[in-house]
Amino acid sequence: MxxxxxxxxxxxxxxxxxxxxxxxxxxxxxxxxxxxxxxxxxxxxxxxxRLVPVGSVFKRMQRLVRDVSKQINKEIALVLIGEDTEVDKVIVDRLYDPLVHLVRNSADHGLENPEERRKAGKSEKGTITLAAYQQGGEVQILIKDDGKGMNREAILGRAVERGLIGADEDPDDETVWNFIFDAGFSTNEQVSKLSGRGVGMDVVKTSIQDLRGRIEIKSQQGLGSTLTLRIPLTLAFLDAMVVRQGNRLYAIPVDVVSEAFKVQEKQVTTTAVDGSEVIRVRDALVPVLRLEDFYQEDHDHQAIVGTVVVLVHTSHGEVALPIDEIVSQQQVTMKPLQGQLKQIRAGVGCAMLASGDIAIALDCERFFS
Ligand SMILES: Nc1ncnc2c1ncn2[C@@H]1O[C@H](COP(=O)(O)OP(=O)(O)OP(=O)(O)O)[C@@H](O)[C@H]1O
Ligand SMILES: [Mg+2]
Missing domain, CATH: 1.20.5 (Single alpha-helices involved in coiled-coils or other helix-helix interfaces)
Structure with a gap:
């Protein structure tokens, strides 16, 4: 390779x-x-x-479910779908720990005990489904349970206690579910054999991000939750737009680039209250993120009018990145960030360019964490 x-x-x-x-x-x-x-x-x-079927790691969950089921006295059926779906071997190996965690959560927090299920008009046996699908250059892995769903009140309550949100706020479900990714977050009052340390979901999120992947939560009260992992097929190459800003090169995955354009005078809207910049793109106001600020480099701010910006989409909405130039669009060879570089913010790898230069491959999702 x-x-x-x-x-x-x-x-x-x-x-x-x-x-x-x-x-x-x-x-x-x-x-x-x-x-x-x-x-x-x-x-x-x-x-x-290097592609291998995800079935191998799915099958290892069977044993886990059997053990957990005995431990917590819940009847659990495990359904596997799309075991033939292939991913890079390196990725399959690194999926094991996150999956263990997610399956445990489904069994412990999601599924009700047999009596509760009967009362809710459900079959006594709960079902956890693991499914894999390929979609373009990525694989989706779903961990689904037919349990009681995320507990909105409990999660909100904890979030308020932890100061993640004000007591009078009423955020949408997606925002609420995302609180469980906060380090140390648990709705359990006590630590049980399976849960309660709250070290889980934040670690799951980072391991998935290290695979250049995303994790999404859907949940419905009384019906259960689905966690979706989206992961690239391979970590070796990346289709990227390479841009230069100051004296640094960045590789932005083409998947997240919506467009690139030169900012017109009429697109510039008065800066927001806190002094942050926004530009108008069609009907939407898009926040501007200056990479040199993000990386705390010394520099003079260039006026935004006439500057090229790359618009990237993230789960927090679109963001405009002002840059000096678009260098190229190419498939770059990726190397892991090692040593000091590991700590680089929003960095997901080191991109080796055809020119021999090196760029930081960006994970735009991490601009916000
Ligand atoms: N499948 C699920 N169904 C319902 N709630 C869930 C599910 N998965 C996670 N949760 C909620 O998310 C919270 C955080 O999960 P996380 O795994 O991080 O911590 P934990 O399970 O409480 O403790 P541990 O770190 O020991 O696993 C849980 O306390 C629970 O409220
Ligand atoms: Mg857990």
Whole structure:
């Protein structure tokens, strides 16, 4: 995999070699183009070789469910769907811990005990479903229970206690569910064998984000909850828009880029109360996030009018990133962030560019955490 990555880098190094500049190269360009096509194909094929079915990690949940079911005296059926769906082997291995946690939560917090279920007109046996689907370059993994759903009051109450929100606020469900990702958050009064330490969901979220993935919660009172993980098929390559801001390069996953444009005078709206900038895009007001502020670099603020911004969409809505230039759009070879770089905010990897330069691959979701 590494070699295939290197191959791509070296070939573009040759094709873009400065010594070729100004030369009349009949036929070179078309050969170069064919070479690039082939290398891209090899990259896709070799990522394919590393794909394994998620079934292996799903099956390991069967045993867990059996054990948990005995421990907490709940009858539980585990249904597996889409076990043949394939993901990168590295990813499958790293899905085990998050899945254990989510399945335990479904069993412990989601499913009612047999008596409660009977009273609610449900079958005594609760069902946990694990499903996997491929959708484009990503895989969706669903962990679903037919239990009582998230307890809105309990979660809100805890959130107020923890100062995450004011006592008089009434946020929408999505916001409420997301409080469970706060470190140390638990609605349990006491620590049981299975739950209550509240160390869970925040760790699950970070491990999924480290896989360049997302996690989403849907829940309905009395009907149960569904947690959806969206994870890329492979971590080795990333389709990215590479941009330059100041003296840094950033690789933004093309999936999250809505558009890029030069800001017009008429789009600039008076800055919000707290001094933060917003621009008008069609009917919406989009907050501006300056990467140099985010990374606390010394600089002079450039006026927003006439600047190119990249609009990215996140679960917190759209955000406009002012940049100096769009460098390219390419499939970049990804390397993990190591050592000091691990701590880089919103960084999800190190992108090796065809030019030989290195860019920080951004996880735009993490601009907010
Ligand atoms: N499937 C689910 N159904 C209903 N509520 C859930 C479900 N999953 C999580 N929750 C809620 O989210 C809270 C946080 O979950 P988390 O796993 O982080 O902590 P915990 O289970 O209480 O403790 P532990 O860290 O020991 O697992 C739970 O206390 C519970 O209120
Ligand atoms: Mg838990």
């Amino acid at each position: 590494d070699l295939v990555g290197e191959l791509g880098l070296v070939s573009s190094e040759i094709i873009n070699h400065p010594e070729l500049e100004g030369l009349e190269l009949k036929g070179f360009d078309s050969s170069a183009h064919r070479l690039e096509g082939l290398i891209r194909e090899i990259q896709d094929e070799s990522s394919g070789l």
